Amino acid sequence: MSPKQKPKVDLVIPVFNEVGVIEQFYKQISAVLDGLTVTFNIYFVDDGSTDGTVDSLRVIADSDPRVTVLTLSRNFGHQAALTAGLDASRGDFVISLDGDGQHPPQLIPQMIELFQQGYDIVQAQRIEDANAFSFKHFTSSSFYTLINQISGTQISPGAADFRGMSRQSVDALKAMPEYHRFLRGMVSWLGYKSVILPYHETSRMAGKSKYSLGKMFRLAMDAIFSFSLMPLYIGLSAGGMFFCLAALEMIYVLSFWIKGDTSNLAPGWSSLMFVILIVSGMIMVLLGFIGIYVGYIFQEVKRRPIYLLKRDEKSDTNG
Numbered sequence: 001m002s003p004k005q006k007p008k009v010d011l012v013i014p015v016f017n018e019v020g021v022i023e024q025f026y027k028q029i030s031a032v033l034d035g036l037t038v039t040f041n042i043y044f045v046d047d048g049s050t051d052g053t054v055d056s057l058r059v060i061a062d063s064d065p066r067v068t069v070l071t072l073s074r075n076f077g078h079q080a081a082l083t084a085g086l087d088a089s090r091g092d093f094v095i096s097l098d099g100d101g102q103h104p105p106q107l108i109p110q111m112i113e114l115f116q117q118g119y120d121i122v123q124a125q126r127i128e129d130a131n132a133f134s135f136k137h138f139t140s141s142s143f144y145t146l147i148n149q150i151s152g153t154q155i156s157p158g159a160a161d162f163r164g165m166s167r168q169s170v171d172a173l174k175a176m177p178e179y180h181r182f183l184r185g186m187v188s189w190l191g192y193k194s195v196i197l198p199y200h201e202t203s204r205m206a207g208k209s210k211y212s213l214g215k216m217f218r219l220a221m222d223a224i225f226s227f228s229l230m231p232l233y234i235g236l237s238a239g240g241m242f243f244c245l246a247a248l249e250m251i252y253v254l255s256f257w258i259k260g261d262t263s264n265l266a267p268g269w270s271s272l273m274f275v276i277l278i279v280s281g282m283i284m285v286l287l288g289f290i291g292i293y294v295g296y297i298f299q300e301v302k303r304r305p306i307y308l309l310k311r312d313e314k315s316d317t318n319g
Contacts, residue, residue, distance in 0.1 A: 007092035008039045012085030015099040016047040029105040042067045045085040048075035073308040079181040080307040095164040103162040111164040120192035122164035231289040238282045
């Protein structure tokens, strides 16, 4: 695309139970968009909300022809909702961000400018206060350190799902229909020309985060088991270590038989039980890892859709 040519830009915004918040966010994002000269479409993806969020989105769609509301049939999760919006997008440049105000829309003009400079992926990176400590910050930094060590895909710490993608990279991502999705890793895996855009995360406009500790843990597991075989290698290495220890134990016992000094062999019940328990535990852990991988494969081969749309609310309200 020529730098002078104005791109068509789509915004993909997943929401879940954000009534009272989404109205404020829409006003904030409209203030940014109205100051730009590019053509915009906004895709709100409702991830099975139960609190009236859909009604609020319907009102917004009625008043703004740029807005399309996609409603999932149930709560499929943040990654699936993002995928639904990306699948529906048609713009030259697609920006995904959360609808709670923590991803500042003020970065949108900079993202578009970087796209026009030739970057396929503009990844916003959250900048943490070096002196601040929080459980979320600690677990996040630990996770990124771990995933970068055990996988061949490097993900920038603090890189959430606030990013802009060219049409080429969006189409490439759509060609990856895996069921367990970790979009941050998948986008990084694509390898297209990318740039980091740092930002300071703002506070939520209202309400509380829908990303519970359990959901964050499941996302981390999806990332680890989708992008690395390291758990299997760990089990294999532990098995090899205990095999070596068993061989040493066998040599030690045989030395008594060779010397004819079997009377000095201790019964060794406690040490035997210790080895049995340790080896059995490692076997169970390794079988657990294998079981998770098999479970992932089972869910993939069923080829169930990542999400199901209930309706396009804009189409309904506009006839």
